[in-house]
Amino acid sequence: MKGVYTWGAILVIVFASVVGDVLLARAMKQVGDVGALRRLVGLLAVIRRTLGNPHFLFGVIAMAVAFFSLLFALSWGDVSLVAPAAASLTFIGNAVAAKIFLHERVDRRRWIAASLVAAGVALLAG
Amino acid sequence: MLSHGMKQTGSISLNHLQGVIFAILNPWVAIGILLLLAFFSTYMTALSWADLTYVLPATSLGYVLLALVARFLLHEHVSPLRWLGIALITGGVGFIAGGPELTEHPKAAEPDDQRAVAATSSPLLSKEASSRAPNGVRS
Numbered sequence: 299m300k301g302v303y304t305w306g307a308i309l310v311i312v313f314a315s316v317v318g319d320v321l322l323a324r325a326m327k328q329v330g331d332v333g334a335l336r337r338l339v340g341l342l343a344v345i346r347r348t349l350g351n352p353h354f355l356f357g358v359i360a361m362a363v364a365f366f367s368l369l370f371a372l373s374w375g376d377v378s379l380v381a382p383a384a385a386s387l388t389f390i391g392n393a394v395a396a397k398i399f400l401h402e403r404v405d406r407r408r409w410i411a412a413s414l415v416a417a418g419v420a421l422l423a424g
Numbered sequence: 425m426l427s428h429g430m431k432q433t434g435s436i437s438l439n440h441l442q443g444v445i446f447a448i449l450n451p452w453v454a455i456g457i458l459l460l461l462a463f464f465s466t467y468m469t470a471l472s473w474a475d476l477t478y479v480l481p482a483t484s485l486g487y488v489l490l491a492l493v494a495r496f497l498l499h500e501h502v503s504p505l506r507w508l509g510i511a512l513i514t515g516g517v518g519f520i521a522g523g524p525e526l527t528e529h530p531k532a533a534e535p536d537d538q539r540a541v542a543a544t545s546s547p548l549l550s551k552e553a554s555s556r557a558p559n560g561v562r563s
Contacts, residue, residue, distance in 0.1 A: 419487055422491055
């Protein structure tokens, strides 16, 4: 029964952090090139523009949800299961979500990279 | 840094919320929070330049750096399985580093700034990624 809770929490972590990453990436694409903007309008204006973006706000909230579900998962399961499982599934989930929602061109090179990194993170964090 | 600082301050109970203020005043916790802020802002900047599927795997070099610090500065034992993990990550990052950073949308960034992304990642790490790439891809 504990295993079900742990895996449930892991899935929530993965889902929330994928949603968060996608929202943050979309927010920054809307804000635009930070380097060029800073030269144009100054750093403070860039920060204000970023913080005022609704996608950014929801992205940060999703990241917070991911963080707290990580705490829950750690209270139910072992760190040696939760940390690598959540981290590596997030990479795969992000590749899928970026393709669907951000319309990024996720070619074979990027799929291989995402899988290699996911496997590597699973080995390192485990 | 954060965990080091929090272990110094001890556990915080809900009844003594002023403990949180002491925790923030602890230099280790303060430095940890500042570093996290720095990470977050550079991460957001990188996201404004390149695709999520490009930036995210690149940030995983942090895991590699962490393992190398543990091995060479803290003299911890790093098992062969973890070395394999390091090789896989560096191989994977080397793989995307060879590809395009940004999917071309109508409002694409200038090529100048895309190159800046590559420059912001530490030269040490990118050198490592390219030298280990063939290894990682094969394994």
